[in-house]
Amino acid sequence: MVETKTGTKTAGTKTTPVPALLLDVCVPLAGYYGLRAAGAGQWWALALSGTAPLLHTVWTLVRTRRIDSIGLFVLVTMALSAVMPLLTGSPRLLLARESWSTAAFGLWIVGSLLGRRPFLLDVTLKFLRGAAARRWEESWANDPRFRRRLRLVTVLWGGAFLLDAAARVVMAYTLPVDVVPVAGAVLLVVLLIVVRQGSVRVLRHRGTR
Numbered sequence: 001m002v003e004t005k006t007g008t009k010t011a012g013t014k015t016t017p018v019p020a021l022l023l024d025v026c027v028p029l030a031g032y033y034g035l036r037a038a039g040a041g042q043w044w045a046l047a048l049s050g051t052a053p054l055l056h057t058v059w060t061l062v063r064t065r066r067i068d069s070i071g072l073f074v075l076v077t078m079a080l081s082a083v084m085p086l087l088t089g090s091p092r093l094l095l096a097r098e099s100w101s102t103a104a105f106g107l108w109i110v111g112s113l114l115g116r117r118p119f120l121l122d123v124t125l126k127f128l129r130g131a132a133a134r135r136w137e138e139s140w141a142n143d144p145r146f147r148r149r150l151r152l153v154t155v156l157w158g159g160a161f162l163l164d165a166a167a168r169v170v171m172a173y174t175l176p177v178d179v180v181p182v183a184g185a186v187l188l189v190v191l192l193i194v195v196r197q198g199s200v201r202v203l204r205h206r207g208t209r
Contacts, residue, residue, distance in 0.1 A: 031049030033045075095181075105161050
């Protein structure tokens with residue numbers, strides 16, 4: 001049995017992306033409220049704190065010296081999101097900018113079902129190695145039930161990001177500006193926990209998680 005625990009390294013797996021995700025969520029959040037506490041305006045706090053994920057992504061690419069289609073897509077969407085403050089003076093529009101990048105990512109995930117391999121297969125294999133990776137590849141090649149389940153989980157992940165995008169637009173224009181960053185972070189964490197647990201249930205197959 002191969003079981004991957006969040007944030008740990010186990011036999012047959014590589015380190016999960018959870019720490020990086022927490023960094024991309026927590027650092028901008030702390031940056032925004034830290035700048036607000038220091039007296040910065042809402043626009044400046046949002047603009048400056050929003051550059052943290054982009055800088056982290058660029059640093060990761062420089063350190064690993066490797067980029068694939070997923071990394072390139074993330075880098076482009078983050079770069080466009082970082083440029084947006086130059087085009088608007090509205091804090092609420094800056095809050096809503098997160099929605100289009102997460103919506104694009106959700107569509108990217110769902111759209112991968114039209115290709116030869118779904119997004120979730122390739123991204124999962126990045127964090128598996130040895131027998132675990134071979135087991136996934138063999139199951140994808142030879143087991144129709146596994147392929148159906150993996151496609152379903154891909155839809156779940158894409159749907160979660162699309163739901164997150166829609167909710168961020170609503171929050172950006174209905175909640176107080178200073179409440180939206182923490183509300184968006186809480187929403188993302190809750191959605192990821194729910195969809196991850198749902199994925200584990202769907203993909204439990206022949207003793208492999």
